[in-house]
Amino acid sequence: MSHVSLKKIGFRYDEAKVLGDVSFEVHKGEFFGIIGPNGSGKTTLLRIIDKILSPCEGSVRIGGTDLHKVKRNDLAKIVGVVSQDFAPPFPFTVHEIVMMGRSPHLGKLRFEGEEDLAIVERAMEMTDILSLSGRPFGDLSGGEMQRVLIARALAQRPEIILLDESTAHLDIKHQIDFLNLIRSLNRREGLTVIAVTHDINLASLYCDRILLLSRGIVHSMGTPGEVITESSIEDVYETKVLVDNNPKNGVPRVTLLASEGHDNLRSSSGWEGDYI
Amino acid sequence: MMKQSIVTASKVIRVSFILILALFLSVLLSLVIGAADIGLLRGLKGLLYGWHEGAAFLTDSEKTILFSVRLPRILFAAIVGASLSSAGVVFQGLLRNPLAEPFILGVSGGAAVGAIAGILLGIAALPFGLPLLAFLGSAVTVILVFLVGKGKSGINSHTLLLAGVIINAFFSAIIMFLISISSSADLHTITFWLMGDLSIAYSREIVVAGVFLMVSFLVVYAYARPLNLIIGGEETAMQLGVNVEWTKIVLFLAGSFMTAVAVSFAGIIGFVGLIVPHMMRMLLGSDHRLLMPASFLFGATFLVVADTIARVMIPHAELPVGVVTALCGAPYFIYLLKTRMA
Numbered sequence: 001m002s003h004v005s006l007k008k009i010g011f012r013y014d015e016a017k018v019l020g021d022v023s024f025e026v027h028k029g030e031f032f033g034i035i036g037p038n039g040s041g042k043t044t045l046l047r048i049i050d051k052i053l054s055p056c057e058g059s060v061r062i063g064g065t066d067l068h069k070v071k072r073n074d075l076a077k078i079v080g081v082v083s084q085d086f087a088p089p090f091p092f093t094v095h096e097i098v099m100m101g102r103s104p105h106l107g108k109l110r111f112e113g114e115e116d117l118a119i120v121e122r123a124m125e126m127t128d129i130l131s132l133s134g135r136p137f138g139d140l141s142g143g144e145m146q147r148v149l150i151a152r153a154l155a156q157r158p159e160i161i162l163l164d165e166s167t168a169h170l171d172i173k174h175q176i177d178f179l180n181l182i183r184s185l186n187r188r189e190g191l192t193v194i195a196v197t198h199d200i201n202l203a204s205l206y207c208d209r210i211l212l213l214s215r216g217i218v219h220s221m222g223t224p225g226e227v228i229t230e231s232s233i234e235d236v237y238e239t240k241v242l243v244d245n246n247p248k249n250g251v252p253r254v255t256l257l258a259s260e261g262h263d264n265l266r267s268s269s270g271w272e273g274d275y276i
Numbered sequence: 277m278m279k280q281s282i283v284t285a286s287k288v289i290r291v292s293f294i295l296i297l298a299l300f301l302s303v304l305l306s307l308v309i310g311a312a313d314i315g316l317l318r319g320l321k322g323l324l325y326g327w328h329e330g331a332a333f334l335t336d337s338e339k340t341i342l343f344s345v346r347l348p349r350i351l352f353a354a355i356v357g358a359s360l361s362s363a364g365v366v367f368q369g370l371l372r373n374p375l376a377e378p379f380i381l382g383v384s385g386g387a388a389v390g391a392i393a394g395i396l397l398g399i400a401a402l403p404f405g406l407p408l409l410a411f412l413g414s415a416v417t418v419i420l421v422f423l424v425g426k427g428k429s430g431i432n433s434h435t436l437l438l439a440g441v442i443i444n445a446f447f448s449a450i451i452m453f454l455i456s457i458s459s460s461a462d463l464h465t466i467t468f469w470l471m472g473d474l475s476i477a478y479s480r481e482i483v484v485a486g487v488f489l490m491v492s493f494l495v496v497y498a499y500a501r502p503l504n505l506i507i508g509g510e511e512t513a514m515q516l517g518v519n520v521e522w523t524k525i526v527l528f529l530a531g532s533f534m535t536a537v538a539v540s541f542a543g544i545i546g547f548v549g550l551i552v553p554h555m556m557r558m559l560l561g562s563d564h565r566l567l568m569p570a571s572f573l574f575g576a577t578f579l580v581v582a583d584t585i586a587r588v589m590i591p592h593a594e595l596p597v598g599v600v601t602a603l604c605g606a607p608y609f610i611y612l613l614k615t616r617m618a
Binding site for chain 2: 047050051052072073074075076077079080081083085086087088089090091092093095096097099100101103104106108109111112156
């Protein structure tokens with residue numbers, strides 16, 4: 001069943017065209033990845049799904065309902081977002097910030113109850129931030145902040161979670177911990193995941209399907225194996241890469257080639273370039 | 277069990293109760309302190325038994341001083357202090373700027389131009405003449421700032437802030453101009469108004485200002501939680517279900533209205549609206565559901581105390597209360613900053 005569906009979405013900032021004729025469907029319980037170079041329209045797409053921007057053309061449906069007809073507060077009960085835009089100029093504690101995730105479920109004047117406290121505590125436990133509870137948010141490291149924002153999105157108890165470069169500030173342990181957590185919610189509780197990322201290898205490891213965006217249009221869409229190929233990545237990113245299969249699980253693996261020319265690997269030094 | 281660092285309804289009630297006690301105490305003390313020496317103990321006894329028949333603790337003239345001279349002025353100070361502090365909280369949150377205060381969007385400049393024009397034209401002598409003109413001046417400013425700050429995609433906090441600063445500067449020039457052409461008799465009235473003056477307190481003005489304040493405070497308090505979310509970023513607030521545009525408009529108008537009412541009746545009393553919110557935030561945290569009532573109540577107490585000091589600091593003379601708020605407020609603020617932020 002399609003949980004989120006976009007039909008012929010077009011978007012312009014003033015005159016600059018950002019998205020043109022983008023259509024796709026994300027099924028309930030799917031782990032869906034959106035990749036593409038800087039400025040390809042990934043984040044714009046996410047903002048359209050979350051009703052922060054409204055598309056110039058086309059329509060979005062969430063759970064079968066036209067997004068225009070969904071009230072913002074009701075949308076916040078269904079869709080949780082982990083983004084980078086959060087910088088309060090005044091001190092809030094970690095606990096207070098995670099508690100903000102309960103906001104859409106409360107009336108304007110109601111205070112959080114026992115149930116909300118329990119949900120928040122569970123979200124903080126899952127993201128391993130219980131020990132940070134009373135700390136001011138501004139004193140945390142980038143990775144800790146990211147985990148707090150993830151906990152806040154989980155505290156919303158969403159059916160759909162949108163991840164906007166959510167692993168960008170995390171070290172590899174927390175990247176894997178976080179994505180494992182999201183995948184287990186995805187597999188066990190049917191959480192629908194839409195993740196925008198620069199990390200093609202992580203997308204390849206975790207996503208059921210991937211959408212590759214290029215200059216605001218869909219280049220290709222399908223399983224990681226179908227989308228992540230040397231030709232498609234080189235075509236869209238205009239960079240030479242090596243794509244092979246991960247020997248452990250067979251998913252595609254992208255290796256950057258750090259050479260001035262296109263194919264003069266410096267194999268003599270045993271140095272073949274960086275992993276993404 | 278997790279450490280409970282969040283604001284609950286019972287915490288709001290407990291803190292408010294303590295602050296109401298403090299306010300009550302400050303009002304009592306302020307009543308019995310003053311130029312006419314009633315004496316602390318006699319004054320308190322007089323307050324307790326003052327209206328009993330036959331209780332001859334206070335003379336009639338002392339009763340008049342207590343209940344007709346001091347009490348209205350104290351209540352007036354409380355109302356103005358609460359208004360400015362609440363408006364300060366609203367603007368600091370709305371503009372996401374710790375330096376914001378009630379006058380930052382030009383409300384005071386507009387009110388000043390209205391008031392000075394009223395004084396120069398002699399309208400100030402009419403009942404409600406001065407506050408009405410001052411209010412008119414601030415209302416025009418608020419609308420002007422709003423129109424400048426409202427772009428295609430809604431209100432932009434930065435544009436709003438810039439508009440306020442520019443319009444304030446523009447009004448300063450008009451104020452200078454008006455002052456330079458005014459007679460020396462008017463000059464004294466103008467200067468006192470500009471420095472903030474709580475001495476013209478009549479009961480009808482207190483009732484009007486009090487009602488306006490209560491209504492606008494209830495309006496902003498209903499938006500306490502949305503304001504918490506807006507502080508983290510407008511996009512985040514939208515993602516968490518807040519109707520950001522509407523919330524900003526309501527808070528901007530209600531905050532401006534509170535400021536305009538306070539300024540219209542009492543002139544420009546600086547510093548209260550800047551430091552009271554910060555003091556409360558340092559002590560109680562940033563959650564507006566607690567911060568708003570706490571600033572409201574402590575702002576009232578703060579101005580009652582400051583005005584008492586203004587009345588008695590120099591014998592046979594009265595200081596403008598704005599002088600006292602800045603003189604006491606600034607050092608204490610620095611002390612808090614150094615000890616709490618470390």
